[in-house]
Amino acid sequence: MKHVALIHRLSGIALALFLPLHFWALGQGLEMDAFLRWTEQPLVKLAEWGLVVLLAAHLGGGLRVLAIELLDWHEWQKSLAAVAAALMLAAGLAFALAL
């Protein structure tokens, strides 16, 4: 279970660091095309996929924490780690296919 929590923390850090860049890129307006062309590079595509996976992982971990803290205690809550992982994979897959 602590590995789920650690992934949750590390993905959160990565996302927090990424966000300013994300907002900056979006704020470029019509000059965005130049930026978008840069993003066509395979390494960038890989990084984008990584970010989607990190977001899904963070969401999964967050839902686990919310379930444990807000709902009454049940044994199945321990399986939430598996649920979080599944969510992450699903999102990563969907995004990869969409590319």
Added chain:
Amino acid sequence: MKVSVWRGGADGSLQSFEVPRYASQTVLDVVTHIQRKLDPTLAYRYACRVGMCGSCAMTVNGVPRWTCRAHVDKVVQKNELTIRPLRNLPIIRDLVADMRTFFDKWERAGGHFEGTTTKAEDFARIAPDSAERKAIDAGTECIGCGVCYAACDVVSWNPDYLGPAALNRAWTLAVDSRDANPLQRLRAVAGDAGCHACHTHMSCTERCPKHISPTASIAGLKRAVAKAAMEGKL
């Protein structure tokens, strides 16, 4: 088998011994063999040796356990054992950890019962199957062995954190309808060193030899503290 044992204080080191393996041998048997047959200067704690008192808790191959309940066959790795004192506590000597901070935090979390009635009044009537009593029963068997405290990452990252055992006890008292001052209890476990510092790694629940779930108790405290805070009571 080769057994590496921590010697000295915080600046000590591991010392190796060759110890014979037997069937149904526990790690406590191993440590006792070393102290009686190989090196009488080895310092370690035990009392009941049958899994009741929690005194023999140590770190075995990286995991905090009751050594009297740790069968060598189950914990040995490549025919080797590494035994250290409990993590997150100062070392007195060798395998003996200083439990004072553990119990200080127990007190700081409000770890003792305070009622409102006297001997002159009648008994409190609490139904054993009430929600309150079930919650208390789930956490009340703690004997303060320190295994959860040693297992907890947040304790190792944040020296002020009260820790799973203290918070578990605080919860069992906070839900007790006989308690004199529930708000004071919640205040004691709110704040940066309190229940909200728990990140649900659940190492405590995983390692507790009494199968208590401090995570569940701390989740209860989080709900209670948040509720009280939102009602302006804190």
Added chain:
Amino acid sequence: MLAVCVIVHLATIVYAVRGGLTAAEIFARTRGSVAWLAFYSVFVLTVAVHAPIGLRPVMTEWLGWRGRTRDTFLFAFAALLAWMGMRAILVLFV
């Protein structure tokens, strides 16, 4: 609430990214849409609050940063995210 926002955002992006992306395409979808403007405004502001709260224990436990300077930094980070996010929203949706 953030969970809902994230799910909507992820689904939207996965859908929109299909077959590639240009600025014109993005703008065609976003400009003048009050519904998306509202949605993303809520998203940006909740993220601007959530990210610093999440970073706070990381700073205490892994960087050893405590006290008022840490919290001041976090407020500044929140303000930065809110400002940059809303600016991007103005560019995209207005």
